[in-house]
C-alpha cells in the first residue's frame with residue numbers, strides 16, 4: 241500500500257552526510273563548501289523582508305473553525321488562504337503540547353547522536369525511507385544542504401521498523417502519538433477546507449466534505465524530518481531544500497527549534513516570502529494531490545528552505561497521501577458550479593514515481609496534469 245510513498249524503486253544516489261560535512265566546513269579554516277552545494281544566487285531573486293507582517297501567510301484559528309458562531313467566516317478565510325497562498329499557520333489546533341514536546345525532544349536527540357549511531361537507520365538501496373538524503377538523480381545535480389530521516393508512520397501496518405530509531409528510547413512512542421494526533425487533526429481540517437471551497441450552492445454541503453475526507457481516510461502518512469546544519473562560509477549560496485511542491489495532499493509542518501531560527505520561504509508573485517513560524521503552531525500547506533482533487537481551488541505552491549550561518553534548524557513534515565491505488569483527478573463535488581474540469585485524471589502511483597525519479601523543478605509535474 242505504501243510502496244510509492246516510500247519512493248520504492250526510486251532511490252536517491254548516495255551523497256555525503258551533510259551534518260558531518262558542515263562540521264568540517266564550519267570549523268576548518270580553509271575548508272570551502274563543495275561547489276555542488278552552491279545552488280543559490282542571492283543577486284537573482286527577490287526576498288520580502290521577514291518583519292513585514294502585512295506580507296505574512298494567513299493565520300487560521302482552529303477553535304474558530306469548530307465554534308458554530310465563527311465557523312463559516314473562518315472557513316472562508318481558510319479557503320482563501322489555500323487558494324491564494326497554498327499555506328497558512330494553524331493555531332489552537334488541539335494537539336497536546338506534551339505530544340509535540342516529546343516529538344521535538346526525541347527528534348533533536350536523534351540528530352545529536354554520533355554519525356555511526358544515526359547510520360543504524362540509514363536508507364537502503366531500494367527506497368527513500370530511513371536516514372540519508374533525497375532526490376539526487378544525477379552525478380552533476382546541485383545538492384541540498386540537509387540530511388533527513390524519512391519514515392512511513394501511518395497506518396501502523398505499513399511501518400518498516402528497520403528504519404525507526406531505537407534511541408532516544410522513547411522515539412518510537414513519540415512518533416506514534418504525534419502521527420496519530422496530527423492525522424486526526426488533518427482529517428478534521430479537510431472537512432473545513434471542503435466548506436471553504438464553497439463548491440456547492442450550500443456552503444455546508446456534507447457530500448463535498450465527506451468525499452474529500454474519503455480520499456485521505458486511513459491512507460499513508462510519511463514523516464520527513466529535515467536537519468539543516470549551519471553554513472558559516474556560504475549561508476546565502478546554499479539551500480536546505482531547493483524549490484519544490486509537495487506531491488501529497490496536505491502537509492503539516494512543525495519547526496523543532498524556537499522562533500529565533502527560521503528558514504521556510506514561500507513563493508508568491510515571483511517573490512520569496514519568509515515564514516515566521518509561531519511557536520506551537522503548525523505550518524500547513526496544500527500539496528499537488530489536493531490541488532488536483534480540488535480542481536485548482538487550492539494551490540500547491542513552491543517553497544524552499546534557507547540556511548542560517550551559525551545555527552542549525554530542524555523541521556518535521558507530516559505528508560498526508562491520498563489512496564495510492566486509485567486514479568487521481570478532480571472530485572465532481574469540488575468542481576464549482578459553472579466551472580470546467582481543469583485537471584486530467586491519472587494514476588497517482590505513476591505520478592509519485594515520476595516525482596521521486598525526475599527531480600522536476602517547482603510546479604513542472606503538477607502543470608502537466610492541467611487540461612488546456
Ligand SMILES: O=C(O)CCC(=O)C(=O)O
Pocket residue numbers: 464466481486493503504543544545554555557
Ligand atoms: O523545513 C521546512 O521548513 C520545509 C520542509 C519541506 O518543505 C518539506 O519537507 O517538504
Ligand SMILES: [Fe+2]
Pocket residue numbers: 484485486543557
Ligand atoms: Fe515541502
